[in-house]
Amino acid sequence: MEKDENHFSGGKRYRNKDITVYWKPSACVHASYCYRELIEVFDPSRRPWVDMEGASTEKIIEVVNLCPTDALAWKWNDEEKNQDVRADQYNHIKFRRPGLMQDKNSVIEETPVSVKVMIDGPVVLKGDFELTYGTTKKVVSDGMISICRCGVSDHQPFCDGRHRKTGFNG
Amino acid sequence: MEENNNKKPQAIVEVIEFGPLKISGNFIIKDLKRNKEESPGEIWLCRCGKSNNKPYCDDSHKK
């Protein structure tokens, strides 16, 4: 399923753990360097046509740098690394599409929340999620909470360790 | 250097009063006792301790 985050003004973006590749369809002249060189990643017959897991980061950068237009550009997800990219990286956004240097949004973490049901104990939630209880609503960012499953905690909805004393079996 | 502030909530976790814990979205549930791992998209976990279908709510909390 294609997610909305892949769209940004003027095209699409694709990423792996190291880099983000931007594609601007309106600039693509179908010179086809990209798929002649690396069909594993750039395959116009596939949707989405860019598969960032199809080759190594180095290889993807190399091929993106071949695009003769500004249809393809790339950057490191690590913002610091983008500062000292040298000019031989033709299609780094710094040279090709400087406006995108502001596009911080491209680092989007989509790690699933971990929900661990402990043996005879609470359920432990870890990650990025929204939590509501009573009238409280909060965003937990890279956090961890334990919700009581035994029903006897004095600190509902959180576990306070009482499940051990009551010998909860669940 | 700026923080990575682009972490979006991946799941919605809702404590239902006098009822279960509803979790929906992008998550993986690991049940250590029953040795199961899945990502069903939406679940209701028992919080009352009385369910006969743990870790899920089976409405026993209403009794």
Ligand code: SF4
């Ligand atoms: S190399 Fe660039 S212009 Fe050519 S097809 Fe690929 S994206 Fe389009």
Ligand code: FES
């Ligand atoms: S699960 Fe720990 S107090 Fe209920």
Ligand code: FES
């Ligand atoms: S919360 Fe529904 S059965 Fe326990």
